[in-house]
Amino acid sequence: MIDVYRALFVGQIQAASQYRVQSVLWMLFSVIRPVIFLAAWVAVANAQGGRVASYDVRDFAAYYVALSLVSNLATSWNAYDFEFEVRMGRLSPKLLRPLHPIHYAVVENIVWKMTTIIPLLIVLGFVAVTFDARFRATPVHLVLFVPSVILGGSLAFLGGWVIATSAFWTTRVHAVSTLWDRAVFIFAGQIAPLALLPGALQTIALVLPFGYMRGVPAEILQGAVDVPTAMLLIAVQAIWVAIFYALLQVVWRVGVRQYTGVGA
Amino acid sequence: MRYLRLLALFFRTELQYELEYRTNLALEIVQIVVIITTSVGAVLILFNYTTVLNGWDLGAMLVLLGCFYLVQGFGELVLQPSFEKFMEHVRLGTLDFALLKPASAQFLVTLRNFQVVQLGQMGLGAVVAIVGLGRISTLGPGEAVAFAVALVCGFVLIYALLLALSTFAFWFVRIDNLMAIYWSFLDAGRFPVDIYPGWLRVTLSTAVPVGVAVTLPAQAISGRLDLFGLAVLVVGSIAAFILSSLFWRVGLRSYTGASA
Numbered sequence: 001m002i003d004v005y006r007a008l009f010v011g012q013i014q015a016a017s018q019y020r021v022q023s024v025l026w027m028l029f030s031v032i033r034p035v036i037f038l039a040a041w042v043a044v045a046n047a048q049g050g051r052v053a054s055y056d057v058r059d060f061a062a063y064y065v066a067l068s069l070v071s072n073l074a075t076s077w078n079a080y081d082f083e084f085e086v087r088m089g090r091l092s093p094k095l096l097r098p099l100h101p102i103h104y105a106v107v108e109n110i111v112w113k114m115t116t117i118i119p120l121l122i123v124l125g126f127v128a129v130t131f132d133a134r135f136r137a138t139p140v141h142l143v144l145f146v147p148s149v150i151l152g153g154s155l156a157f158l159g160g161w162v163i164a165t166s167a168f169w170t171t172r173v174h175a176v177s178t179l180w181d182r183a184v185f186i187f188a189g190q191i192a193p194l195a196l197l198p199g200a201l202q203t204i205a206l207v208l209p210f211g212y213m214r215g216v217p218a219e220i221l222q223g224a225v226d227v228p229t230a231m232l233l234i235a236v237q238a239i240w241v242a243i244f245y246a247l248l249q250v251v252w253r254v255g256v257r258q259y260t261g262v263g264a
Numbered sequence: 265m266r267y268l269r270l271l272a273l274f275f276r277t278e279l280q281y282e283l284e285y286r287t288n289l290a291l292e293i294v295q296i297v298v299i300i301t302t303s304v305g306a307v308l309i310l311f312n313y314t315t316v317l318n319g320w321d322l323g324a325m326l327v328l329l330g331c332f333y334l335v336q337g338f339g340e341l342v343l344q345p346s347f348e349k350f351m352e353h354v355r356l357g358t359l360d361f362a363l364l365k366p367a368s369a370q371f372l373v374t375l376r377n378f379q380v381v382q383l384g385q386m387g388l389g390a391v392v393a394i395v396g397l398g399r400i401s402t403l404g405p406g407e408a409v410a411f412a413v414a415l416v417c418g419f420v421l422i423y424a425l426l427l428a429l430s431t432f433a434f435w436f437v438r439i440d441n442l443m444a445i446y447w448s449f450l451d452a453g454r455f456p457v458d459i460y461p462g463w464l465r466v467t468l469s470t471a472v473p474v475g476v477a478v479t480l481p482a483q484a485i486s487g488r489l490d491l492f493g494l495a496v497l498v499v500g501s502i503a504a505f506i507l508s509s510l511f512w513r514v515g516l517r518s519y520t521g522a523s524a
Contacts, residue, residue: 025441032452040317040455048313175294185306191306197309
């Protein structure tokens with residue numbers, strides 16, 4: 001398995017190095033939206049005399065810089081690719097290979113994130129300086145951030161695959177994944193830090209998996225939650241990853257039986 | 265007149281094409297509704313903590329959001345599909361067919377394809393704007409006219425920018441990435457352009473005039489755009505249109521067809 005992964009990595013890195021400009025441009029998507037909402041929250045905070053609840057202007061800056069980093073590391077585009085492969089029948093040869101198609105996606109996902117991380121950090125450094133971000137994170141927070149962002153990324157990846165497999169039944173998953181993306185938009189900490197979501201929405205964000213994909217790692221990196229709370233949140237993240245892993249096993253097994261190449 | 269008839273014809277064929285896939289059409293409408301309601305929700309969450317955002321109250325913000333979806337809807341209704349097709353024509357060398365027809369090539373290429381379902385986005389955007397207007401008391405005929413003028417100027421500005429951008433396809437062929445960047449910047453138009461820090465505000469109002477195209481119509485209808493500002497906008501839009509058309513013609517000269 002290690003040899004297989006090594007080969008996949010070499011292949012993907014070679015493929016990625018051909019499209020350097022493209023991958024850097026796609027990275028900007030992870031930055032633009034957090035900056036938009038950062039600017040909006042700064043305007044709100046300024047209208048309220050410099051702070052909103054426990055957040056002041058510099059906290060918002062730190063939060064959205066963290067969120068932007070997490071969004072880039074916890075993004076998953078499988079649903080769109082997968083729909084294309086099912087519709088075009090390109091999945092069929094992949095199913096015949098001895099390796100589950102998900103492994104190709106795992107490697108592609110990791111390689112893209114590794115190649116974009118350096119330009120992303122440069123852009124985020126610039127944003128952090130412009131908005132004068134202040135992180136409250138202690139070294140312990142930074143250590144906890146690593147498992148948290150890995151779990152968040154895994155959760156987003158597995159969730160994306162569960163959504164993608166609905167293509168076995170519907171062929172078009174665009175509508176389903178739009179719903180999923182909008183739930184992420186509202187509940188994962190994009191429009192507001194989880195702590196600032198109004199009552200019911202905050203409960204939903206913390207009961208459903210969405211908040212654990214992006215909002216939780218971002219808050220840990222920013223240092224908005226204390227260490228025991230952070231550890232508890234990471235434990236919940238791990239539970240969600242396990243749930244989605246099991247879910248994916250089930251839907252994949254049922255769905256792949258449903259799948260027929262177009263024309264069969 | 266002839267051009268209007270052609271435009272109606274293009275629109276009708278594209279409508280017929282989309283009606284072939286009815287389930288897909290229904291799903292796309294559902295997506296538009298979900299996207300716009302969640303955006304309104306995001307604005308409501310912000311206003312849960314404040315009554316005014318840089319001088320924009322909730323009513324004015326909803327008008328702005330409505331204008332954002334009107335402008336973005338217009339872009340996705342005709343500009344995005346047409347310009348994508350145009351770049352494909354350049355790549356495949358099939359632009360010859362448009363150039364040989366007895367009508368303005370720029371017209372034939374840039375207003376040819378429609379995603380009719382995006383009318384839904386514009387319609388829903390209009391609804392959001394009207395709801396917002398209900399919360400603003402002052403609305404005279406003057407503001408209504410100024411709004412219409414400003415909105416059309418916004419459309420023209422977006423058109424001019426996309427035309428100028430896509431002209432680069434004549435030299436570089438593959439420029440979808442440039443266009444993708446443009447569409448992601450468009451997202452910034454959902455908030456008034458004056459909330460952004462200096463460098464971003466300058467970008468959004470000059471290089472990518474999204475801020476202008478969305479913010480000014482919203483200001484016009486809430487009576488906060490004076491006549492001078494409107495005049496500048498009109499002159500600027502006309503100038504942008506003429507300049508980008510000239511640029512397009514320059515680019516067209518280096519188009520060589522498939523194997524020329």
